[in-house]
Amino acid sequence: MSAERKRVYAWEFPVRLTHWVNVVCILTLSVTGYYIGNPFIHAISSREYIMGWMRFVHFVAAYAFVCSVIIRFYWAFVGNRYARWGALIPHTSRQWKDLFGAIKFYLFLSRKPPYAVGHTAFAGLVYIIIFILYIWQIISGFALYSLSDHTWASGILGGWLTGVMHLQTIRLYHHLVMYVILAFAIAHIYIGWYLDSKERNGIMGSIFGGYKFVTGKEWE
Numbered sequence: 001m002s003a004e005r006k007r008v009y010a011w012e013f014p015v016r017l018t019h020w021v022n023v024v025c026i027l028t029l030s031v032t033g034y035y036i037g038n039p040f041i042h043a044i045s046s047r048e049y050i051m052g053w054m055r056f057v058h059f060v061a062a063y064a065f066v067c068s069v070i071i072r073f074y075w076a077f078v079g080n081r082y083a084r085w086g087a088l089i090p091h092t093s094r095q096w097k098d099l100f101g102a103i104k105f106y107l108f109l110s111r112k113p114p115y116a117v118g119h120t121a122f123a124g125l126v127y128i129i130i131f132i133l134y135i136w137q138i139i140s141g142f143a144l145y146s147l148s149d150h151t152w153a154s155g156i157l158g159g160w161l162t163g164v165m166h167l168q169t170i171r172l173y174h175h176l177v178m179y180v181i182l183a184f185a186i187a188h189i190y191i192g193w194y195l196d197s198k199e200r201n202g203i204m205g206s207i208f209g210g211y212k213f214v215t216g217k218e219w220e
Ligand code: HEM
Pocket: 015, 019, 022, 023, 026, 027, 072, 083, 118, 119, 120, 123, 127, 130, 131, 181, 185, 188, 189, 192, 203, 204, 205, 206, 207
């Protein structure tokens, strides 16, 4: 590995901000959402209002999550090359090659880690799927919310779904997708740490400070 390292500003502030706002929101939404589906703390008196608070916190986090996702999507149009849709959606032959190289690495069929300055093509594809799941959680969440919240915002953001899908199906998939996102998060943190130790490019720190340390093996 080359000893020469170049410092590259990969993740701009909006990318880092929305990443961490999403993390805090997802953790909050998962704990409160799990409680809504399976109330594991029992109130002794009605003054405790536990379910009420859980739902309230779920909805506050939901609005913060919506704002954060909108900012990240906007940034995919105006941000740097590493933040744009083109870096997330594999569309060049180089990206497809990189994608299969990464899959081979993760399947222990190759020893070559998927070096990249921004997201690897494989990570980009996975993040697009995660973004689609974010959208699903928002639409299905607001569909459920529209039952008690008769505002235009709930109607537009998801209320219309109740005319397309059975309510319990929406609720089931709203719940199940939580587990998919949490399973992704566990794998994501492990892979980030593993790649950091293999590639030595500061990837873990980069989502805090924005900078990565390019080794010369990356593709642009
Ligand atoms: C609920 C937990 C998490 C979720 C759902 C999540 C999701 C994501 C998503 C969607 C991206 C793409 C960012 C973008 O382009 O906007 C990303 C990037 C990243 N995340 Fe997370 N993240 C989580 C937690 C963490 C944690 C705890 C760490 C490490 C401390 C971390 C490290 C990173 C790094 C280093 C990147 C950028 C590098 C890359 O392209 O892989 N994430 N994450």
